[in-house]
Amino acid sequence: MVDITDPTSSDHRPAIVICAWDAKEAAWDPIEDLSGQPWSPAGARTVAVPAADPDILASTLSAHLSDGRTRALLLVGRTRRSDGFRVQIRAENRTLDGAGRMNRVGPSVARATAPVADMVRALNEAGLIADASSDAEDDVGSYLLYSVLANLEEGVDTPAIGLLRAPEGEGDAAVTRAVKTAAQAMARHLSPLPRSRAG
Template sequence: MLDIQADAAPDRRPAIVICAYDAAETGWDPVEDLSGIAWNPPGARTVPVAADDPDTLATTLQDQLEQHGCRALLLVGRTSNGESFHVQMRAENRVLDGTRRLDDTGPGVARATAPVAEIVQALNDAGLAAAASSESEADAGSYLLFRILSGLPDGIDSPAIGLLRAPAAASDAAVQRAVKAAAEAIASHLSPLPRSHSV
């Protein structure tokens, strides 16, 4: 008799953590059907993380990024600036309410490591108006982006970390399309896991 469990090939797809950080956000649902299985882009697997208060969420996301096989993080939120999707390229060193620096000795800004140009192109190809933005909005998204980027260890294998912002009036269907397009663009830059890190 064959041992199906032993014969199954290990999953060598890198993981992308996707987190809609606002508990009121209804646009991104990682589970598309009754199977209960999260959607995955070609060549990668997604790890959905639910919204929480920003400090707890920052710790949770940092923990996820330390897991073997986790190569990317896509934060998903809304923008109050304009009617197009934005891929935020940087975040300022500010506390959540924006009144002072979060880290007195840290850099003034942290830059996203996700492939911003490719994400914008993928959104446009999906029929969604999108642009890269260097404006850091004073909200939980910018706070999380800075905390996570500034907490990365030095090294050449930094994970791809980005923040996708949907316009306030965007429908749930448009947000779903945008998140999938962004995740697919990120996944296209990720290589399979080495055999020693298979999960």
């Protein structure tokens, strides 16, 4: 796997970080074959970030997003509120336990920057029942979505950040297909890296 932080990297495609935040989630594995190379959509490359403690994971994801070569983040998890796939549109300013605000000076709600409509359309065209939802579930996924959106650096191009939820009990094959489909939809909106960032 190409290291996004390696300044000698010769891969000039913009990176999409894909993170399944639940350590028990085995459905998404970016390594498809014996080559050891991660799957990537056309025009982009994927960087898999494994599950970890939520605060550590939030810092890790924000660090990836501060690198100009990372142009997108796709969070992947489960939904308890739908029988179909969902692309979550927003996240609330809440601590993990829901007892208070995560960020005292931050906005009450942060909106995903990913091309949600295109992602939902692509999922449906792939034969997967999917919709967009502003229903922010009280879990690590919503916590991470708000955290990375609230910590984006000012004055830089806004990366595409989205959260894909699979129904509980959905099989590995369908989840893998949904992740690939959503990432491909995101990649279609990414422009090539300028040489100053690519080098």
